[in-house]
Each structure stands twice: as structure tokens, then as C-alpha cells.
Amino acid sequence: MLQAQSLSRTFGTLTAVDDVSFHVRPGRMTGFVGANGAGKTTTMRMLMGVLAPSSGSVTWNGSPVGAEDRRDFGYMPEERGLYPRMKLAEQLSYFARLHGFSRKGALSRADELLGFFGLEERRDDLLDNLSLGNQQRVQIAAALIHRPTALVLDEPFSGLDPLAVDAMVDLLQREAADVPVLFSSHQLELVERLCDDLVILSGGRVVAAGSVDELRSESEERYRVVLNGQDAAWLRDLRDVRVDDVDGSTALLTLDGLEAADLTRTVVERGPVLEVARVRQPLSEIFREVTR
């Protein structure tokens, strides 16, 4: 488990990251969301040790993370970084060798990952000659090349089309199914689809952290009631319920003390009902709520 403990970082008078604590559990995809300038990249750089924290610490499986531990992590920096004038296979195998792979092992590992993205034909092309999407695939391959013990990925999906995102997620699930994975993203729908856990950052502070389900249940329970033709306006008279919206026979309401089972019973007693359903709150709404 990778853990940030009270990480803070100041640049001059600016506090970019302020007392940030969270953990990234193995085998779980943890989404790291926040507005631009919320401190995601700064936090990730501190996790990777390329930036020293002003205070706080990072622990790995319970003890302070060492340089040796960190070398086994996989990292995809925000500002992508590879050698522009180096051939793909050569480049990837170089990174593998920096992690202690043998020359032969490094090359076959490089080919394996290139093959996964269908880039085996282009193994001897220079990175510069690839499309941006393909460059990003190589970048993620560079992060995975040494079978990392943890992954820290800064905006790994930005600029990718949906198919490319799916391919990358497949690869992550295959290569890093049982390690802690932290990835930042602006695409909340994507985070919602992929993530098990969530850390929401705002103004350098953690405003929410936990599993996506936990975060949802912490927020209020909303239900949609659809009656069979009748006007739903009478629902406003119910006690311990706040009706947010009524549109003909459909009402959107929030339980304010009433049990969900009681709501269903009451509605059914009044007449024919088409639907009483819990509304899954979209992540974007949770995000807006906690960062407000």
C-alpha cells in the first residue's frame, strides 16, 4: 500500500499542497481528481521522489519509502518524457535495463509491450515519427516496462480516443491488476467507470477520499418516482422527504429521515406505480459538491 502522510509543499509563498493524506490500495484503481492547479501533479511528483516535500512523508507498506522501493514504481509524468530521437524498441529496452533487466530480457519485454499496442511493426521507428496517441502508448509502456510494484500515472488518458483508452485500461488490468495504481484525470466519467477508490483534491487539500461507493453513500439518497399517469405533485406533502423536482407524473426526491422501504410502501398504497428507483449520483455531482 502506498500512502501519503500529511504531505505539504510550498513554492515561495504559494502553498501548492497542504497536509495531504490518502492511501492507494493494491489491486485497486485509485482516481485522483481535482481542478487545474489543485496540486495533483505536485503530489504525484512527491510520491515519486522527484520533488522533495516541504513536510510530511510517503510510506510504502507501512514504512518510509526508500529510493530502492521507488525505483520499482512505474511513473508517467505529466509532461511526457521520452527520447524523441530514439527507436521505440531501443528506448523501451533502455528503460528496462536501467531497472536491471538483462539485454535480452529487456528487448523481449519491450517487444511484448509494443505488441500489445500493435506497434510491433514500428519498433525501429523514432518516437518523433509517431502520432501523439501512439507516443502516449509508448509512454505508458515505459511506465510498465519493469513490472512495477506500484503505478503513479499523471493524466494517462488525456488526448486518447475511447478505443485507445480501452486498450490502455486492458493493459493496466493485465499488467498491474494486483498493485496499487494512482491516476489523475480530468475526465470524470472515465474515472467513474474505471476507479475503485477516489481522492478528490481542491486548493491543495484533500476534500474527499474513499471508495467510490462510500463517497456515494455519504451523499444524500435520491430517488426517482414515476407514477402511472397521475400527477406526482402530492408527493410534496410527504413528511421527512424533500422533493427536488416534479414533472408531470415523475418526481425527483431526497430522503430526509424517511426509510427507502417506507417510501415505496407509501407510494404503492396511493395508486399504480411504474418505478421507484435510487438515483446513482454521477461523480461529477459528487465532485461539484465536495469542491464547492
Next chain:
Amino acid sequence: MSTPPTTGPAAGRGMWRVVAEREVSTQVRSKAFLIQSGLLLVGLIGMVVLYTFLGDREQTSTVGVVDEISATAVDEASAIARSTDDNAVLEATRYDDVAAAEDAVLAGDVDAALLPAASGEGYELVGEDGVSPTITQSVTAAVSQLVTTANAAEQDVDLAALVSGADVGQRLLDPDADDANLRQAASFIFVLLFYVTALTFGLTIAGSVTQEKESRVVEILAASVPIRALLWGKIAGASVLAIGQTVVLALAGVIGLVATGNLDALGVIGPAIGWYVVFFVLGFVTLASLWSVAGALASRQQDLGGATAPLQILLFAPYLIAVTAGEGVRTVVSMLPVVSTMLMPARLAEGDVPAWQLAVAIVVTLLAAVLFVRLGARVYENNLLRTGNRISFREAWARRSPADA
């Protein structure tokens, strides 16, 4: 499945070798490196060839003769001529009669003709409109010697007794002065070669560091290996290339001198070539870490000129001193680090250098190398991950505090 990575304490170690390997393999395939090496090689071989043609070409003069005695006289004259001019050779060409020999002179087939004098007594040198002093002097001396010996035998005179005490010997106070041109040329080549090699490879190191910063790959590298391993790898890689190139050039010079038959020249500057390689290794490694630092101070290729300026001056100063300074100044500064790489081989090429001065130069350079590499490592580690504007030297030196990194 491929081999899993070795983890544990050994994983970070020895990685500088992988870094160095990449530096070397990238460079040896780069056009700039190949072109630069090729030009230096061609230039050096060109100089050897030029030296051979200009300095060592034999000046053969031909002299027409019609009898055996004259032919012998010309052979003797050739030996006499050689004693005054290393490259002078006289050759006799036989003709059937005086008329044929004169025709050959007029036609320019021979430079002169040695013929029995028309008066019947003695010989005469026949030229078209003049006879070169070398031919005149040497042939006259040879004929006079031959005839004197013959006459002495005829008259039963002891020639040895006759000329006893008339020998004029030679005692040379500075026998090497003859090679002055060669020595000066060699010394100039050493200075120039180090300047060119140190500058190009230095800029290559700095450029490769800046390129890693600019392309941000340095973040991945820094997360993968200790920053010091990156520095060592860069220094080692560039040193291997620069030293390799120097050894190839030195060998080319030696082979060139041997192939063109300049064995005596090799004897004169051979030791200096050997010392050049030794001082090159020391001088280059001393500077290599500083070039990496210069690269780490620049964030973009455009900043590289400013960041490397102090080093370019550091190299150019000894170059100027080497070319212009007087004897005393040269002797003193030739024992300073970096300067010694240019000046010591140059001084060795020009003449003897006391052993203690060589020892002082080597020890001082070694100390400087250790010092520079340590300082360089600190500044490199401090600045490699800084981005933004070019970093001032004062900022770079300060320990990276969390507040301003």
C-alpha cells in the same frame, strides 16, 4: 516471459554502465560525430602526407657522362651533396659521345653534363644556361678528390700523410634543431587537437544533459536510477568516445609517419604522442563533470551557449597561452590542470621536460579531477530536476531548499 528485474540493494548499482552504453551507442551512430571524426582523421593524415612531400622529397639531379671515371665521380658527388642537403641526390646518365650528352643537356633530359675538357686536360661541367650550385660544388669536389687520389698513386705520394691534419670535423651543439619545424608542427597539432576534441565532446555532454531535461525524460530517469549514476554514465560514455577518438588519431598519426617512411620523425615526437594520450584522459575527465553541470543548468538548448560559456573560456585561455606565451609562463602554466593537457605534450614535442614537472602536472590534474567531479556531482544533483529559466551559478550552488526548487 522475460527475466524479472533484479531488485534489492544491487538494482541501482552499475546502472551507470547502462547509461554510458547508451551515450556511446547513440553518439557513434550520429552523423555529427562520424563527420567530425572523419574530418579530424583526414586532416591529420593530410598533414603527415604534406610534411612528407614538402620536407622529405628527394631532389634528384641528373648529370650526363661519357666515361667510367666521370660516372664514378658523379656517384661520389652524390654522397658529398647529401652531406650538405639531406634530400639531394645526383645520378649519372651514360651517353655515347660528347655530342649526345650536349644534346641531352639542351633538351633538358639531364641537368648538366660532366665531360672531358675540350682542351684535353681535366673536366668541364656543361650546362644549358647555368649549373646549380649543388651540382657544381659536389661534382667539383668529387672530381678533385678522384684525380688527386689517382695522381698521388701515380706519383707514389702518401695521400693520407699529405692531408693529415687537414680534416675539418663537425660538433653539433643542438643536433635537434634540424627537427624544429616538425616539433613545432607537432606541438601545434596537440594543442589544437585537444582544444577541438574537448570542446566538441564537452558540448556533446552538455547538450545530451539538456536534451534530457528539455524532453522531460529526466523525470523518468531520476525515478529509475540514482541521479549520480546518470552523471557517472554520461562522463564515462563521453570519455570513452573522446579517448577512443584520440587513440585512433594518435595511431593514425603514428601509422602515417611509419607508412611515409618518416621513422626519424616518429622517434622525435613518438613519446610526446604517448604523453598526449595520458594527459588527454586526465584533462578530459576533469572537465567532463563540469560540462554535465553546464548542461544541467540550462533548461533548453537555447540556454546552452550561456551555460557553457565559462567552460569555453576555460578551454580557450590555455589555447591562447599555448600559442602566444613566453617560455617561463608556459613552463609554469603547463603544470596546471586542463592547461597541462594542451601544453605538456606540446612542450614534450618541442624538447625535453624535466620529470618532476610531468609528475607535478599529473598529480595536480588528478587532484583537480577529484575536486571537480565532486563539486560537479553536487551541482548536477541540485539542478537536474529544476526547470524554467536558466539557473544562475549562485542558485545552482546553494543546496536545493524545498522553498525554491
